[in-house]
Amino acid sequence: MRVFDFQINATCRHTAARCGCFQTPHGPVTTPRFMPVGTLATVKGVTADQLATTGAQMVLSNTYHLHLQPGEAVVEAAGGLHRFMGWQGPMLTDSGGFQVFSLGDLNRIDDHGVDFRNPRDGSRILLTPERSMEIQMALGADVAMAFDQCPPYPATENDVEEASRRTHAWLERCVTAHTRTDQALFGIVQGGCFPHLREASAKAVAGFNLPGIAIGGVSVGEPVEEMHRIVRQVTPLLPEDRPRYLMGIGTLREMAVAVANGIDLFDCVLPTRLGRHGTAMVAGERWNLRNARFRHDHTPLDPTCPCIACKQHTRSYLHHLIRSEELLGLTLLSLHNLTHLIRFTSAMERAIREGCFAEDFRPWDDDSPAHHTW
Amino acid sequence: MRVFDFQINATCRHTAARCGCFQTPHGPVTTPRFMPVGTLATVKGVTADQLATTGAQMVLSNTYHLHLQPGEAVVEAAGGLHRFMGWQGPMLTDSGGFQVFSLGDLNRIDDHGVDFRNPRDGSRILLTPERSMEIQMALGADVAMAFDQCPPYPATENDVEEASRRTHAWLERCVTAHTRTDQALFGIVQGGCFPHLREASAKAVAGFNLPGIAIGGVSVGEPVEEMHRIVRQVTPLLPEDRPRYLMGIGTLREMAVAVANGIDLFDCVLPTRLGRHGTAMVAGERWNLRNARFRHDHTPLDPTCPCIACKQHTRSYLHHLIRSEELLGLTLLSLHNLTHLIRFTSAMERAIREGCFAEDFRPWDDDSPAHHTW
Ligand SMILES: [Zn+2]
Numbered sequence: 001m002r003v004f005d006f007q008i009n010a011t012c013r014h015t016a017a018r019c020g021c022f023q024t025p026h027g028p029v030t031t032p033r034f035m036p037v038g039t040l041a042t043v044k045g046v047t048a049d050q051l052a053t054t055g056a057q058m059v060l061s062n063t064y065h066l067h068l069q070p071g072e073a074v075v076e077a078a079g080g081l082h083r084f085m086g087w088q089g090p091m092l093t094d095s096g097g098f099q100v101f102s103l104g105d106l107n108r109i110d111d112h113g114v115d116f117r118n119p120r121d122g123s124r125i126l127l128t129p130e131r132s133m134e135i136q137m138a139l140g141a142d143v144a145m146a147f148d149q150c151p152p153y154p155a156t157e158n159d160v161e162e163a164s165r166r167t168h169a170w171l172e173r174c175v176t177a178h179t180r181t182d183q184a185l186f187g188i189v190q191g192g193c194f195p196h197l198r199e200a201s202a203k204a205v206a207g208f209n210l211p212g213i214a215i216g217g218v219s220v221g222e223p224v225e226e227m228h229r230i231v232r233q234v235t236p237l238l239p240e241d242r243p244r245y246l247m248g249i250g251t252l253r254e255m256a257v258a259v260a261n262g263i264d265l266f267d268c269v270l271p272t273r274l275g276r277h278g279t280a281m282v283a284g285e286r287w288n289l290r291n292a293r294f295r296h297d298h299t300p301l302d303p304t305c306p307c308i309a310c311k312q313h314t315r316s317y318l319h320h321l322i323r324s325e326e327l328l329g330l331t332l333l334s335l336h337n338l339t340h341l342i343r344f345t346s347a348m349e350r351a352i353r354e355g356c357f358a359e360d361f362r363p364w365d366d367d368s369p370a371h372h373t374w
Numbered sequence: 375m376r377v378f379d380f381q382i383n384a385t386c387r388h389t390a391a392r393c394g395c396f397q398t399p400h401g402p403v404t405t406p407r408f409m410p411v412g413t414l415a416t417v418k419g420v421t422a423d424q425l426a427t428t429g430a431q432m433v434l435s436n437t438y439h440l441h442l443q444p445g446e447a448v449v450e451a452a453g454g455l456h457r458f459m460g461w462q463g464p465m466l467t468d469s470g471g472f473q474v475f476s477l478g479d480l481n482r483i484d485d486h487g488v489d490f491r492n493p494r495d496g497s498r499i500l501l502t503p504e505r506s507m508e509i510q511m512a513l514g515a516d517v518a519m520a521f522d523q524c525p526p527y528p529a530t531e532n533d534v535e536e537a538s539r540r541t542h543a544w545l546e547r548c549v550t551a552h553t554r555t556d557q558a559l560f561g562i563v564q565g566g567c568f569p570h571l572r573e574a575s576a577k578a579v580a581g582f583n584l585p586g587i588a589i590g591g592v593s594v595g596e597p598v599e600e601m602h603r604i605v606r607q608v609t610p611l612l613p614e615d616r617p618r619y620l621m622g623i624g625t626l627r628e629m630a631v632a633v634a635n636g637i638d639l640f641d642c643v644l645p646t647r648l649g650r651h652g653t654a655m656v657a658g659e660r661w662n663l664r665n666a667r668f669r670h671d672h673t674p675l676d677p678t679c680p681c682i683a684c685k686q687h688t689r690s691y692l693h694h695l696i697r698s699e700e701l702l703g704l705t706l707l708s709l710h711n712l713t714h715l716i717r718f719t720s721a722m723e724r725a726i727r728e729g730c731f732a733e734d735f736r737p738w739d740d741d742s743p744a745h746h747t748w
């Protein structure tokens with residue numbers, strides 16, 4: 001397999017689900033697969049060795065955050081993101097677009113790019129498609145994301161159309177500016193909740209013949225059914241032989257529905273964010289480990305889970321750590337939540353291979369056999 | 375070797391330094407050895423697996439803190455401290471005395487015990503020698519410490535004499551109350567900075583024929599030379615064939631001087647506390663990793679150190695983590711600092727065996743050959 005090839009190894013006869021393998025310079029990514037987020041070149045509270053035990057393959061990092069701290073020059077001088085953070089597996093950087101629009105102190109936005117204020121020192125920063133490519137090439141992840149404009153939800157048809165038009169124009173400039181051959185550039189489909197705009201965006205982005213395509217502009221506040229509708233509509237318009245990445249989604253049910261519709265990759269900050277707030281994802285529920293009911297519960301957090309929080313500790317101990325505001329509690333719950341999501345995507349992969357995906361995972365619900373077996 | 379035997383395997387011809395092996399129900403402790411502190415049944419920010427990589431053998435935990443949260447009943451129901459925290463090596467609990475006097479909202483202290491207010495809920499707690507033994511037996515560490523009264527520094531001769539007298543009377547009650555045969559009870563020598571009180575205390579505590587003896591009432595604010603003087607005076611009065619534990623000491627120079635005077639065991643919260651504040655112990659110095667001079671420094675923190683912070687990361691990355699207030703920075707620096715101190719005590723052990731301790735480690739200073747070799 002050549003680098004950035006995507007090989008489909010199994011498909012579901014009843015749904016659009018498929019198992020694939022995406023080849024990167026830092027090894028393969030087997031799909032479907034959840035990708036942990038390491039915003040600042042660290043998955044919060046987790047060492048690279050621990051991260052490997054969760055089943056993580058591709059790890060995300062964040063162009064906006066890394067540009068502000070420590071700056072891409074430092075990462076480049078370190079030999080790139082992999083060396084800087086000590087993760088030898090595949091990596092992906094987002095374009096910074098989403099963060100500029102959601103976190104930045106926006107000054108001006110036009111076809112040229114986005115002018116915003118550095119929240120650290122008040123200085124002005126201009127981010128353009130060219131600049132985003134420059135930064136991501138310096139960071140050196142295996143996959144760079146196109147610089148796009150993600151409209152908020154809700155937004156008017158006019159605003160979404162404008163953002164889509166700009167996203168496609170910027171994608172053309174990204175393709176021109178992106179010159180690293182050991183790094184894949186993924187395009188991003190926008191179009192909000194307007195079917196004709198989603199269709200136009202899917203076709204426009206697909207036309208660039210890139211090694212992978214993401215569906216963006218989801219998980220921005222829209223109803224979950226709306227997101228499912230977008231996925232159902234968009235994926236058939238994308239090339240079959242490229243990985244499809246649904247941005248910002250990381251709950252079991254949503255991932256199962258998306259995989260059934262042909263999505264391959266996911267990311268979400270939820271598992272580590274919940275972990276840092278003392279919440280564990282168990283059996284489709286969220287458990288607040290601070291709750292007194294765990295004080296005397298000397299059983300494993302999730303007896304089916306192979307993570308160190310579940311294998312080496314008990315609910316009572318995790319409760320104690322969270323109650324005592326011990327750092328270790330946050331690390332252990334983050335490790336558990338990451339393992340939980342990744343192993344769910346691995347279970348879907350296995351089910352697709354074994355021909356039982358449609359029965360076990362569509363739709364994901366509490367009565368599904370997979371609930372008890374994966 | 376029977377459990378709680380202490381076997382001396384090598385001695386220094388020029389100093390009182392010795393290598394020993396203290397047998398516990400959870401395995402041997404080879405000395406000299408630094409013991410990490412896991413106050414609340416967790417070495418802050420470090421998993422049990424990571425702790426094992428630092429070379430840790432015996433790990434401390436805290437009776438006062440564990441009594442308040444989660445309570446010894448929870449730990450006992452979990453199967454004891456080892457199971458509760460997932461550490462299968464030797465463990466030691468302090469008696470709670472030091473914390474009651476230094477952290478507690480004291481209500482009354484008399485020969486019976488100490489009455490203090492629970493800082494969590496304002497309730498009154500009575501801690502006596504019997505109660506401390508009860509709690510420590512429930513916690514189930516391999517070594518329990520006698521409940522003592524540690525006078526502050528400075529203190530009048532009268533106050534120190536009173537505290538010593540009480541410590542010896544309490545030790546007798548501890549010995550009577552302590553009935554677990556799979557747990558050793560260590561006595562604690564007090565006496566402040568008064569040589570005749572130290573002598574009397576050393577002789578009184580030695581008279582109980584316990585499996586180990588600690589020197590307490592040090593590292594409470596006295597000048598470091600005073601501490602060395604106490605160690606020089608007290609150790610010759612202690613039985614040779616029992617481990618000697620110098621409480622609360624964990625700097626290279628102080629440990630080297632103490633080992634030269636016949637001390638075997640050390641503990642200190644400093645390595646993890648410094649780590650949580652972004653400070654690394656390197657080559658006898660303390661480096662604040664927040665410092666801008668590390669931003670572009672892509673070399674290992676300490677090229678001689680085998681810890682994951684040094685083997686897998688750079689000063690630049692650690693600087694970035696600390697600057698970004700990332701949890702991982704605190705974990706990595708804590709691991710490094712623990713490794714640093716433990717490996718220093720291991721180096722002393724090796725030097726004693728190889729007959730070069732006096733040359734390499736007495737006194738510890740920057741010009742010592744050991745500085746470059748351990
Ligand atoms: Zn788990």
Ligand SMILES: [Zn+2]
Pocket residue numbers: 675676679680681682683684685709710711713714
């Ligand atoms: Zn190190």
